[in-house]
Amino acid sequence: MVILTMDKTFILDGKTIPFEEGETIMEAASAAGVYIPHLCHHPEFKPHGSCKLCTVSIGGRLGASCTNKAAAGMVVESETEALNADRRALTQMLFVEGNHICPSCEKSGNCQLQAVAYHLDMLTPHFTHFYPARDIDASHPDVLLERNRCILCELCVRASRDVDGKNVFGIGGRGIKSRLIVNSASGRLADTNLSVTDRAVEVCPTGAILRKRHGFTVPIGRRLYDHHDIAEVPVAGMKEPRSS
């Protein structure tokens, strides 16, 4: 293989990837149409680096591709068996830490957690389910908060704070007790100024934040990931179609 050497390129799984100054590995890869599995990353928001699904090997050292900046000449590996095995285990942990019951979940087919699990060939949860007791908040007239499905990616936190300018969500507690909290005196969604049109409502990668009364209106077969692996589905901010 001929490897082009340019000033602003790096190597990702043998491919030459151009980047612009300041871009992360994830951003440069996405712009070039190359998929790196991720959950807490979203091109419109500041990187968070918490899910670790996007971990790659950068010159032999492991790092999150969503937070590490691209640098000229670096050699990055992503699609290796070992990294994908780690990603699978991380995804399995996310499944057992929450209560993810895909067959009756309205986000099924449009859910990034489910789609990533399919992409990584996750066939079983492997680990013992925690079955945590988490509550649902149905108090808001138009938005449902289903904490059983929250993976604590903080995308809603970032969207509400940085785009909607409202600061409706936050993460409270520590470690395994961490949970999504709502910034109102009562702790209820109804007592915030959240609106159904807020960016925070549509950004959730799982079925934890939902527009009420819209569940199951898209038939099976026409959902986002029914016919396409998540690696083939373009996301906002992508500059070229994915090669996959």
Next chain:
Amino acid sequence: MFNLETAAHAANLRRVVIEPVSRVEGHGKVTILLDAHNKVHQVRLHIVEFRGFEKFIQGRPYWEVPVMVQRLCGICPVSHHLAASKALDLIVGAKQLTPTAEKMRRLMHLGQILQSHALHFFHLASPDLLFGFDADVATRNIVGVAAVEPEVARKGVLLRKYGQEIIRHTAGKRVHGTGSVPGGVNKNLSRAERVELLGDIDTIIAWSQEAVDIIKNLFIDHAALYKAFGRFDSNLLGLVRADGALDLYHGGLRATDGQGGTIFDHADYQNYYEYIHEEVKPWSYMKFPFIVEKGTEAGWYRVGPLARVAQCDFIPTELAEAERVAFKAFDGGAALSAPLGYHWARMIEMLHAAEGIKELLLDNDLSGGDLVVRGERHLRGVGVIEAPRGTLIHHYRVNEDDQIVSANLIVSTTNNNQAMNEAVRQVAMQYLDGRALTEGLLNHIEVAIRAFDPCLSCATHALGKMPLEAELIDADGSVIDRLCRDTV
């Protein structure tokens, strides 16, 4: 009612347990108490009913329910899907669905009837009917049928498959789809899909007609056995259309006393609890519903194919209607109170489903674009449908936040609880009383239960078919005999 529900002096009797009942869906158990001369003193059918589901969905958003309730049952999920949707239509204020939505749901339902009835008749019932109730247990199963009657077995498989295809096209998946939503449906059927499904429908109708002929001829050829086997009179309950026609999707409740006398008619099922109550008995987990007006002793009833075909004034498709007339006329109405008459009525319904599917597929409304209606919100709704096994009632209350507050489900098999007990008692008297037990004799008990096609998984919320084990236990509890066999 037979007087075998509770023996007078149970302590001195031997106990026979048939558990689990095989070739029915789910988990059931029959216990028989015999004295030293093998005289039958007590017969009970137990179904382990677990009412976890009603609790489980409390607090869930209502629009999730039609999808979630399908987990009750892997055999007739569509029935639960539709019964829940019908209840939720009222909650979202959809008094009248669009023609496309109603016809898509009806099509889905007929697909379900076709696949469920075919599965039951060919896979579960035909081994008994074709080989005899005490034929060699090694061949008395679907594999045996396939060896001796390969064409019958093949058509059975393909009939079921066609029903599943209808479900896939209307619900999105063969099992546990999402097609029906509160207030309507989420898809229509394209013309291309209709053309594809119409391709086979005439064959499906012809094979359904053949299936009716198989069971009809069995009745004719073995009239004495088929008429008398486990026979008893009972009230009947089911939905009928406003004009009295058979309608499996929607209608008012009709109850008759089995002799043609009306108990109530065109009753609004929103108030079902004014007509039907459920009795609890100390020996069974499953409740015993009864018609309020008649009381607990005389108010129990049959639901399902036999009740529906016997009660309706006519069937609105041509071939099935001709078969209904023949069914009712057989030997002065002898099939109407025979448990084995269920098989006959079931096949008439399968024929009706096949004809109905064709009618719907030819209707351009199926390809319309108006899928959902909404109106004024309500806080409660009842949905009733005639599921393959009989009347199925879903009742929900929601709060202002769109969460389910309470749910009550009366499934078809529960509606038939007392009737199945009666059939088992009758057969025990006819065949077991005073005789030594054999596997073949015990199978007679199961033949009676199987005629109702009980979906024990609906009633128990458990899945899976299990092997049969029958134990003969004497008065002090020691096992003196054991019969074992594998599941089919």
